[in-house]
Amino acid sequence: MSDNEFDILDELYFVVAYSDLRSSLAFSDEDICEGLKSLLEKGYIKILYPDQDTEQDYNQEAFEKHYKDYYYLATKSGLVVHNSI
Numbered sequence: 001m002s003d004n005e006f007d008i009l010d011e012l013y014f015v016v017a018y019s020d021l022r023s024s025l026a027f028s029d030e031d032i033c034e035g036l037k038s039l040l041e042k043g044y045i046k047i048l049y050p051d052q053d054t055e056q057d058y059n060q061e062a063f064e065k066h067y068k069d070y071y072y073l074a075t076k077s078g079l080v081v082h083n084s085i
Helices: 001-010 019-026 029-042 060-069 076-084
Strands: 045-048 070-074
Touching: 001 029, 001 076, 019 029, 019 060, 019 070, 029 045, 029 060, 070 076
Parallel strands: none
Antiparallel strands: 045 070
């Protein structure tokens, strides 16, 4: 796991809107997007959309267009990995 991925995952213990994630991290939108994609592909986080209670399947094409509209949350496996580092 990269340092950026670790820092992103550190913010996702609770549901977080992209705008809040962006304001908490000193990363560019591109760096956050790449980190989120990597964490999603590993199954360490999940997307919630259109509200904080509705899980959305990861679709790379849709993600790249709408990632700023989503909410994010760490998965159990993501938390286990994050806490073991």
